[in-house]
Amino acid sequence: MSLLSDPEVVRYIGNGKTRDRNGGKDFLNWIYNTYEFCEDMGLMVLVNKEDNTLIGHAGLVPQTIDGNKEIEIGYWxxxxxxxxxxxxxxxxxxxxxxxxxxxxxxxxxxxxxxxFSSQKVARRIGMEIDKxxxxxxxxxxxxxxK
Structure with missing residues:
Protein backbone atom coordinates (compact mmCIF):
# COMPACT_ATOMS: atom_id res chain seq x y z
CA MET A 1 0.00 0.00 0.00
CA SER A 2 3.02 2.32 -0.02
CA LEU A 3 1.82 4.23 -3.09
CA LEU A 4 -1.51 5.01 -1.42
CA SER A 5 0.23 6.21 1.74
CA ASP A 6 2.55 8.66 -0.06
CA PRO A 7 0.95 12.14 0.07
CA GLU A 8 2.80 13.31 -3.05
CA VAL A 9 1.68 10.32 -5.12
CA VAL A 10 -2.00 10.59 -4.12
CA ARG A 11 -2.19 14.39 -4.15
CA TYR A 12 -4.07 14.37 -7.48
CA ILE A 13 -5.83 11.00 -7.15
CA GLY A 14 -9.45 11.04 -6.01
CA ASN A 15 -9.82 13.15 -2.89
CA GLY A 16 -6.05 13.65 -2.69
CA LYS A 17 -5.76 12.01 0.72
CA THR A 18 -3.54 9.14 1.74
CA ARG A 19 -5.23 5.88 2.60
CA ASP A 20 -4.67 3.64 5.58
CA ARG A 21 -4.93 -0.13 5.29
CA ASN A 22 -8.76 -0.11 5.23
CA GLY A 23 -8.86 2.77 2.75
CA GLY A 24 -6.39 0.89 0.59
CA LYS A 25 -8.61 -2.18 0.66
CA ASP A 26 -11.60 -0.06 -0.38
CA PHE A 27 -9.58 1.36 -3.26
CA LEU A 28 -8.51 -2.11 -4.36
CA ASN A 29 -12.14 -3.25 -4.22
CA TRP A 30 -13.03 -0.35 -6.53
CA ILE A 31 -10.32 -1.54 -8.94
CA TYR A 32 -11.61 -5.13 -8.80
CA ASN A 33 -15.16 -3.92 -9.49
CA THR A 34 -13.82 -2.26 -12.64
CA TYR A 35 -12.60 -5.67 -13.85
CA GLU A 36 -16.05 -7.14 -13.30
CA PHE A 37 -17.61 -4.31 -15.31
CA CYS A 38 -15.29 -4.93 -18.25
CA GLU A 39 -12.50 -7.49 -18.24
CA ASP A 40 -10.50 -5.43 -20.75
CA MET A 41 -10.34 -2.43 -18.41
CA GLY A 42 -8.93 -1.64 -15.00
CA LEU A 43 -5.71 -0.52 -13.39
CA MET A 44 -2.77 -2.85 -13.84
CA VAL A 45 0.44 -3.04 -11.86
CA LEU A 46 3.55 -1.54 -13.47
CA VAL A 47 6.69 -3.45 -12.55
CA ASN A 48 10.34 -2.63 -13.22
CA LYS A 49 11.57 -5.39 -15.54
CA GLU A 50 15.09 -5.28 -14.10
CA ASP A 51 14.29 -5.93 -10.43
CA ASN A 52 10.52 -6.62 -10.22
CA THR A 53 9.87 -3.58 -8.00
CA LEU A 54 6.53 -1.78 -8.12
CA ILE A 55 6.64 1.32 -10.33
CA GLY A 56 2.96 2.22 -10.14
CA HIS A 57 -0.37 1.50 -11.75
CA ALA A 58 -1.91 2.34 -15.12
CA GLY A 59 -4.95 1.27 -17.05
CA LEU A 60 -8.17 2.03 -18.83
CA VAL A 61 -10.94 3.08 -16.47
CA PRO A 62 -14.63 3.45 -17.37
CA GLN A 63 -15.99 6.89 -16.47
CA THR A 64 -19.28 8.72 -16.93
CA ILE A 65 -18.78 12.42 -17.64
CA ASP A 66 -21.81 14.66 -18.11
CA GLY A 67 -23.91 11.56 -18.78
CA ASN A 68 -21.54 10.23 -21.46
CA LYS A 69 -19.66 6.95 -21.11
CA GLU A 70 -15.94 7.54 -21.57
CA ILE A 71 -12.75 5.55 -21.17
CA GLU A 72 -10.05 7.19 -19.10
CA ILE A 73 -6.35 6.53 -19.50
CA GLY A 74 -5.18 6.59 -15.90
CA TYR A 75 -1.73 6.29 -14.38
CA TRP A 76 0.06 6.92 -11.11
CA PHE A 116 1.44 19.78 -14.57
CA SER A 117 3.31 16.49 -15.00
CA SER A 118 0.14 14.61 -15.99
CA GLN A 119 -0.84 17.46 -18.30
CA LYS A 120 2.48 16.99 -20.12
CA VAL A 121 1.85 13.25 -20.43
CA ALA A 122 -1.62 13.89 -21.86
CA ARG A 123 -0.25 16.34 -24.43
CA ARG A 124 2.55 13.93 -25.40
CA ILE A 125 -0.02 11.31 -26.40
CA GLY A 126 -2.05 13.80 -28.44
CA MET A 127 -4.63 14.95 -25.92
CA GLU A 128 -5.80 18.48 -25.31
CA ILE A 129 -8.27 20.07 -22.89
CA ASP A 130 -11.82 19.22 -23.95
CA LYS A 131 -13.67 20.80 -21.01
CA LYS A 146 -8.27 14.71 -30.89
Whole structure:
Protein backbone atom coordinates (compact mmCIF):
# COMPACT_ATOMS: atom_id res chain seq x y z
CA MET A 1 0.00 0.00 0.00
CA SER A 2 3.02 2.32 -0.02
CA LEU A 3 1.82 4.23 -3.09
CA LEU A 4 -1.51 5.01 -1.42
CA SER A 5 0.23 6.21 1.74
CA ASP A 6 2.55 8.66 -0.06
CA PRO A 7 0.95 12.14 0.07
CA GLU A 8 2.80 13.31 -3.05
CA VAL A 9 1.68 10.32 -5.12
CA VAL A 10 -2.00 10.59 -4.12
CA ARG A 11 -2.19 14.39 -4.15
CA TYR A 12 -4.07 14.37 -7.48
CA ILE A 13 -5.83 11.00 -7.15
CA GLY A 14 -9.45 11.04 -6.01
CA ASN A 15 -9.82 13.15 -2.89
CA GLY A 16 -6.05 13.65 -2.69
CA LYS A 17 -5.76 12.01 0.72
CA THR A 18 -3.54 9.14 1.74
CA ARG A 19 -5.23 5.88 2.60
CA ASP A 20 -4.67 3.64 5.58
CA ARG A 21 -4.93 -0.13 5.29
CA ASN A 22 -8.76 -0.11 5.23
CA GLY A 23 -8.86 2.77 2.75
CA GLY A 24 -6.39 0.89 0.59
CA LYS A 25 -8.61 -2.18 0.66
CA ASP A 26 -11.60 -0.06 -0.38
CA PHE A 27 -9.58 1.36 -3.26
CA LEU A 28 -8.51 -2.11 -4.36
CA ASN A 29 -12.14 -3.25 -4.22
CA TRP A 30 -13.03 -0.35 -6.53
CA ILE A 31 -10.32 -1.54 -8.94
CA TYR A 32 -11.61 -5.13 -8.80
CA ASN A 33 -15.16 -3.92 -9.49
CA THR A 34 -13.82 -2.26 -12.64
CA TYR A 35 -12.60 -5.67 -13.85
CA GLU A 36 -16.05 -7.14 -13.30
CA PHE A 37 -17.61 -4.31 -15.31
CA CYS A 38 -15.29 -4.93 -18.25
CA GLU A 39 -12.50 -7.49 -18.24
CA ASP A 40 -10.50 -5.43 -20.75
CA MET A 41 -10.34 -2.43 -18.41
CA GLY A 42 -8.93 -1.64 -15.00
CA LEU A 43 -5.71 -0.52 -13.39
CA MET A 44 -2.77 -2.85 -13.84
CA VAL A 45 0.44 -3.04 -11.86
CA LEU A 46 3.55 -1.54 -13.47
CA VAL A 47 6.69 -3.45 -12.55
CA ASN A 48 10.34 -2.63 -13.22
CA LYS A 49 11.57 -5.39 -15.54
CA GLU A 50 15.09 -5.28 -14.10
CA ASP A 51 14.29 -5.93 -10.43
CA ASN A 52 10.52 -6.62 -10.22
CA THR A 53 9.87 -3.58 -8.00
CA LEU A 54 6.53 -1.78 -8.12
CA ILE A 55 6.64 1.32 -10.33
CA GLY A 56 2.96 2.22 -10.14
CA HIS A 57 -0.37 1.50 -11.75
CA ALA A 58 -1.91 2.34 -15.12
CA GLY A 59 -4.95 1.27 -17.05
CA LEU A 60 -8.17 2.03 -18.83
CA VAL A 61 -10.94 3.08 -16.47
CA PRO A 62 -14.63 3.45 -17.37
CA GLN A 63 -15.99 6.89 -16.47
CA THR A 64 -19.28 8.72 -16.93
CA ILE A 65 -18.78 12.42 -17.64
CA ASP A 66 -21.81 14.66 -18.11
CA GLY A 67 -23.91 11.56 -18.78
CA ASN A 68 -21.54 10.23 -21.46
CA LYS A 69 -19.66 6.95 -21.11
CA GLU A 70 -15.94 7.54 -21.57
CA ILE A 71 -12.75 5.55 -21.17
CA GLU A 72 -10.05 7.19 -19.10
CA ILE A 73 -6.35 6.53 -19.50
CA GLY A 74 -5.18 6.59 -15.90
CA TYR A 75 -1.73 6.29 -14.38
CA TRP A 76 0.06 6.92 -11.11
CA UNK A 77 3.71 6.32 -10.53
CA UNK A 78 5.83 5.88 -7.40
CA UNK A 79 7.77 9.03 -6.58
CA UNK A 80 11.04 7.10 -6.98
CA UNK A 81 10.24 6.69 -10.70
CA UNK A 82 8.96 10.19 -11.50
CA UNK A 83 10.54 11.86 -14.51
CA UNK A 84 11.74 8.63 -16.11
CA UNK A 85 9.06 8.39 -18.81
CA UNK A 86 7.03 5.53 -17.32
CA UNK A 87 3.74 7.46 -17.29
CA UNK A 88 4.18 8.49 -20.93
CA UNK A 89 5.21 4.99 -21.98
CA UNK A 90 2.19 3.51 -20.20
CA UNK A 91 -0.24 6.09 -21.57
CA UNK A 92 0.99 5.54 -25.15
CA UNK A 93 0.64 1.77 -24.80
CA UNK A 94 -2.85 2.12 -23.28
CA UNK A 95 -3.97 4.43 -26.08
CA UNK A 96 -2.73 1.98 -28.71
CA UNK A 97 -4.37 -0.95 -26.90
CA UNK A 98 -7.63 0.96 -26.42
CA UNK A 99 -7.79 1.99 -30.08
CA UNK A 100 -7.46 -1.63 -31.13
CA UNK A 101 -9.45 -3.36 -28.38
CA UNK A 102 -12.42 -0.99 -28.33
CA UNK A 103 -12.28 0.30 -31.92
CA UNK A 104 -12.57 3.89 -30.80
CA UNK A 105 -10.48 7.00 -31.11
CA UNK A 106 -11.69 9.07 -28.14
CA UNK A 107 -10.07 8.53 -24.77
CA UNK A 108 -9.87 10.93 -21.86
CA UNK A 109 -7.61 11.77 -18.93
CA UNK A 110 -9.04 13.46 -15.83
CA UNK A 111 -6.36 15.85 -14.60
CA UNK A 112 -6.48 18.48 -11.88
CA UNK A 113 -5.31 21.96 -12.98
CA UNK A 114 -2.10 21.95 -10.89
CA UNK A 115 -0.98 18.48 -11.97
CA PHE A 116 1.44 19.78 -14.57
CA SER A 117 3.31 16.49 -15.00
CA SER A 118 0.14 14.61 -15.99
CA GLN A 119 -0.84 17.46 -18.30
CA LYS A 120 2.48 16.99 -20.12
CA VAL A 121 1.85 13.25 -20.43
CA ALA A 122 -1.62 13.89 -21.86
CA ARG A 123 -0.25 16.34 -24.43
CA ARG A 124 2.55 13.93 -25.40
CA ILE A 125 -0.02 11.31 -26.40
CA GLY A 126 -2.05 13.80 -28.44
CA MET A 127 -4.63 14.95 -25.92
CA GLU A 128 -5.80 18.48 -25.31
CA ILE A 129 -8.27 20.07 -22.89
CA ASP A 130 -11.82 19.22 -23.95
CA LYS A 131 -13.67 20.80 -21.01
CA UNK A 132 -13.50 21.65 -17.34
CA UNK A 133 -15.71 19.92 -14.79
CA UNK A 134 -16.18 19.53 -11.05
CA UNK A 135 -15.58 15.95 -9.93
CA UNK A 136 -15.72 14.92 -6.29
CA UNK A 137 -15.77 18.60 -5.32
CA UNK A 138 -12.55 19.34 -7.22
CA UNK A 139 -11.86 21.23 -10.42
CA UNK A 140 -10.79 18.76 -13.10
CA UNK A 141 -9.68 19.27 -16.69
CA UNK A 142 -10.97 16.64 -19.08
CA UNK A 143 -8.22 16.01 -21.61
CA UNK A 144 -9.30 14.09 -24.71
CA UNK A 145 -7.68 12.62 -27.77
CA LYS A 146 -8.27 14.71 -30.89
Missing amino acids: ISRKYWGKGYATESAKALLKYGNKQFDRQRFIALIQPNN KIILGGKDVNVYAT
